[in-house]
Amino acid sequence: MALRDYVARRLVTAFVTFLLVVIANFFIFKMMPGDPMLWYMQAIRQQHQQMPPEELEKLKAQIAELFGFNRPLHEQFFIYLTSLFTFDFKISITMELGKPVIDIIAERLPLTILLLTPAYAIAIWVGMRLGAEAAWRRGKKFDVAAVAISLFFYSMPIYWLGVMLQIIVAPTGWPIAGTLDWSYWQGLGATSGEKTFLQQFVDILAYDPLGAIVDLISHILLPVITLVVYMYGGYFLVMRNTMLDILTQDYVTTARAIGHDDGTVLHHHAKRNAMLPMITIIVLAFAGIFSGAVLTETIFSWQGMGRLIFDAINARDYPVIEACFFIMALLVVVANLIADIVYGFLDPRIRY
Amino acid sequence: MSLASKLARYKRGIISFWRLYKKNRFGMVGLVMLLAFIFLAAAADLIAMALGYRFDELVISVTSVGTITPSALLCAMAYGARVSLIIGITASACSVLLGTLIGMVSGYIGGRVDEGLMRITDFIMMLPRLPLLIVLAAVLRGGGAALGLSNIILVIAILGWAGTARVVRSQVLSLKERPFVEAAKAIGASDRYILFKHILPNIMPLVMTYMVLGVPGAILSEASLTFLGLGIDISRSISWGSILYWAANPFYGAGAMIYITKPWVVIPPGLCITLLTLATILMGYAMDEILNPRLRRR
Numbered sequence: 001m002a003l004r005d006y007v008a009r010r011l012v013t014a015f016v017t018f019l020l021v022v023i024a025n026f027f028i029f030k031m032m033p034g035d036p037m038l039w040y041m042q043a044i045r046q047q048h049q050q051m052p053p054e055e056l057e058k059l060k061a062q063i064a065e066l067f068g069f070n071r072p073l074h075e076q077f078f079i080y081l082t083s084l085f086t087f088d089f090k091i092s093i094t095m096e097l098g099k100p101v102i103d104i105i106a107e108r109l110p111l112t113i114l115l116l117t118p119a120y121a122i123a124i125w126v127g128m129r130l131g132a133e134a135a136w137r138r139g140k141k142f143d144v145a146a147v148a149i150s151l152f153f154y155s156m157p158i159y160w161l162g163v164m165l166q167i168i169v170a171p172t173g174w175p176i177a178g179t180l181d182w183s184y185w186q187g188l189g190a191t192s193g194e195k196t197f198l199q200q201f202v203d204i205l206a207y208d209p210l211g212a213i214v215d216l217i218s219h220i221l222l223p224v225i226t227l228v229v230y231m232y233g234g235y236f237l238v239m240r241n242t243m244l245d246i247l248t249q250d251y252v253t254t255a256r257a258i259g260h261d262d263g264t265v266l267h268h269h270a271k272r273n274a275m276l277p278m279i280t281i282i283v284l285a286f287a288g289i290f291s292g293a294v295l296t297e298t299i300f301s302w303q304g305m306g307r308l309i310f311d312a313i314n315a316r317d318y319p320v321i322e323a324c325f326f327i328m329a330l331l332v333v334v335a336n337l338i339a340d341i342v343y344g345f346l347d348p349r350i351r352y
Numbered sequence: 353m354s355l356a357s358k359l360a361r362y363k364r365g366i367i368s369f370w371r372l373y374k375k376n377r378f379g380m381v382g383l384v385m386l387l388a389f390i391f392l393a394a395a396a397d398l399i400a401m402a403l404g405y406r407f408d409e410l411v412i413s414v415t416s417v418g419t420i421t422p423s424a425l426l427c428a429m430a431y432g433a434r435v436s437l438i439i440g441i442t443a444s445a446c447s448v449l450l451g452t453l454i455g456m457v458s459g460y461i462g463g464r465v466d467e468g469l470m471r472i473t474d475f476i477m478m479l480p481r482l483p484l485l486i487v488l489a490a491v492l493r494g495g496g497a498a499l500g501l502s503n504i505i506l507v508i509a510i511l512g513w514a515g516t517a518r519v520v521r522s523q524v525l526s527l528k529e530r531p532f533v534e535a536a537k538a539i540g541a542s543d544r545y546i547l548f549k550h551i552l553p554n555i556m557p558l559v560m561t562y563m564v565l566g567v568p569g570a571i572l573s574e575a576s577l578t579f580l581g582l583g584i585d586i587s588r589s590i591s592w593g594s595i596l597y598w599a600a601n602p603f604y605g606a607g608a609m610i611y612i613t614k615p616w617v618v619i620p621p622g623l624c625i626t627l628l629t630l631a632t633i634l635m636g637y638a639m640d641e642i643l644n645p646r647l648r649r650r
Contacts, residue, residue: 013474020475031491155568155629157575160622163600167615291482295576299600309483310580313490325483332478 006344014337021329026080029318030073037069039316040093047097066090067319080322089323094315101323104308107196109327111179112304115220115297116289119227124282126228127235132271134236135243136262146236154233158292162226162299175219177301180204180212197303223300227292231285238281242274249273276347283339287332372642379638385631389433389624396430403427411587415598420617425595429620432592435584436628439505439574439591444566446509451516452559456547458517459524470521476514484511485573489582504577504584508570516562523555557643565636568629575625592621 040063044056051059064070067090068079083090089101096104134146153161166176175181180201185191191203204212246252247270255269293306301307305324312320373379400410403423410431413424458469488507493499499507527533528551536546577583578593579600586594599617 013471016471017475017478020471021479024475028487028491032487151633152626152630155572155633156626157572157579157622159576159579159600160596160618160625163596163618164622167618287478287480290480291576294482294486295580298580309486313486313582321487325487328480328483332480336478 003344007341010337010340010344014333014340018329018333021333022081022084022326025322025325025329026077029322032316032318036067036093036316036318037064039318043094043097063093084326089326090319092317092320094317095312095320101319103196104320105305105323105327107198108303108305108308110198111302112293112297112306115223115302115304116227116293118220119224119231120289122224123228123231124235127232128239128278130232131236131239132243132266132274135240135247136266138244138247147240150233150236153229154237156230157295158226158230159295159299161229162223162296165222165226166299169222174222176222177299179219179301179303180215181219185212185215223296223302226296226300227289230292230296231289234285234288235278235281239274239278242277243270246270246273276343279339279343279346283335286335287328290328290332369642373638376638376641378634379641382631382634382638385627386635389437389628389631392430393433393437396427396434399430400427407431407590408587410590414590414595415586422616425617425620428590428595429592429624431590432595432621433624433628435501435589435591436571436574436625438501439508440567440571440628440632443505443508443512443570443574444563446505447512447570448516448559448563448566450509451513451562452520452552452555454513455517455520456524456551456555459521460528460543460547460551462525466521469517473514473517476511477518481511481573482576485577486580486582489577493582499582499584501584501589504574507577508573512566512569512573516559516566519558519562520555523558524551527551527554561636561639561643564632564639567632567636571625571629571632592625595621 037060041056041060044051044059068076071079082088087102089105092099092101092104130146130150134143137143170176179197182200185200185204185207188207191200191207195203201212201216204215252265252270255265260269290306293304294310295306296302297304297306298310305328309321309324311317312324373383400407403426405413405424405427410424410428413420414428454469454473458466458473485507488510489499489504492503492507533546533550536550541550574583574591575593575596578591579597581597583593584591586598596618599614
């Protein structure tokens with residue numbers, strides 16, 4: 001099969017998977033207990049206690065019209081589809097009443113990316129490095145110790161790891177939660193609480209660039225360490241297994257027979273070939289990091305997407321949850337598609 | 353084949369498996385750890401009786417973590433071992449059973465059925481596990497009460513079968529082309545007979561391995577859900593996750609982290625989750641090494 005057919009096939013598969021996600025997203029939230037309208041009315045009553053009844057009715061009708069609650073199911077589904085594909089996620093109904101969901105996500109997503117990118121990169125680097133090294137010294141002390149330690153961390157619940165780090169660090173006065181020391185900066189008059197996170201961060205950065213970065217790093221360090229320790233074990237184990245396989249291949253023996261030294265054989269012959277299966281693992285694990293993000297962000301009060309999902313589910317803010325799931329699914333499906341296509345280019349044997 | 357000879361064959365199989373398993377150092381460490389936890393779980397009622405706690409008293413001391421005493425924590429830990437073991441083993445067994453059935457059907461029938469089932473498998477494997485667990489738990493929770501044991505097992509099983517289904521399917525795809533299946537067909541065996549009498553016994557070692565390898569995931573899933581306050585109902589069963597939830601409740605916010613001043617309450621449950629998970633992972637790898645012909649060292 002030609003490469004073009006392979007790519008086309010992958011595209012179709014990805015699209016079908018994505019449609020499944022979109023459909024499931026709609027019906028799962030329809031199955032969730034409680035009428036979203038009731039939650040919404042409750043939130044309004046809490047926040048605007050003096051609102052006259054006729055205005056309340058008017059608002060209610062507007063909301064019903066916006067989401068199509070008063071229409072038959074298939075029309076609701078159609079409204080839902082158009083809103084997803086135009087990235088118009090309507091408004092939040094309980095958490096931040098009336099605020100467009102897209103604005104909430106635009107505030108939270110950068111924070112999650114800021115947290116996950118370094119954690120993901122370091123975990124992959126450490127995992128692969130250690131994995132290759134352990135496979136090279138199979139059965140030696142280093143290998144046994146690395147496997148035992150990695151398995152131990154791999155078994156550890158990530159939130160407990162976070163809690164332990166907080167307990168250890170707390171007496172030193174190091175910040176154990178949050179994103180930045182807001183009250184300190186607001187006290188200095190560098191920014192104000194009404195702005196969004198990004199605007200405030202830009203303000204602070206302009207006010208005192210060095211201080212802002214130091215503050216951010218001191219807050220991000222613990223969650224990043226937590227995520228790295230939680231994630232690297234998986235990469236380590238896969239890399240080690242792949243390398244064990246590769247080190248028994250004929251071309252490694254040949255490379256040795258030619259007289260290359262250990263370093264050349266490991267880095268130039270074995271490791272390069274081990275990269276291929278790692279690409280799949282790295283991308284497949286992409287979905288897994290969202291699970292890690294929910295727990296880590298919750299523990300460290302990091303105001304990203306993970307914390308948003310947790311808060312939105314507790315507050316029954318259906319539009320927010322639906323949007324979060326949609327974006328997560330989109331990212332995961334696209335990442336998988338890219339991995340498949342890259343794999344197809346890199347490995348001429350993959351054509352099916 | 354008579355029942356007696358069948359039993360004798362199983363016995364021989366188990367003995368030869370044990371002979372290989374005994375030599376696996378990691379596997380033996382895992383087994384000893386697991387046995388210790390089973391012992392703790394079995395003795396939960398006895399420990400509570402000896403220290404003079406009733407179950408509802410324990411629930412109160414766990415939920416008001418400020419006044420918990422070390423002996424109450426010990427009792428709660430023993431009950432937690434019970435919950436983790438029950439959920440880990442049952443949920444893993446359910447999801448592997450489901451996965452085996454789906455994988456067998458998908459691989460054996462092939463065609464459109466296979467295509468459809470594999471798309472669903474992809475879909476479940478691709479999506480982030482924990483957010484899905486949270487939403488499903490919220491669906492099953494109904495009016496806001498927490499989940500019972502069986503519901504939490506259901507939630508974990510619904511999301512856990514995909515990996516097994518994939519592997520079983522690929523095995524069935526190769527098995528169904530073998531001569532013995534053709535021979536069975538030639539003498540008029542039905543599809544069901546072939547699937548359960550010829551193909552299933554051949555994938556049994558794989559299924560057993562996956563059952564053990566599924567336990568750690570199930571234990572961690574339950575603990576994570578309960579830790580987020582969306583899992584098991586504490587008034588009916590105390591789990592390690594609920595001890596952590598009440599000690600390090602994320603709702604307290606950054607200002608009131610009770611556990612900072614009481615580390616001894618949060619260390620045991622987390623450590624036990626880690627060790628029990630580790631024990632089952634070690635056992636699963638050991639079994640994989642013995643039963644999976646690709647990994648066996650020759």
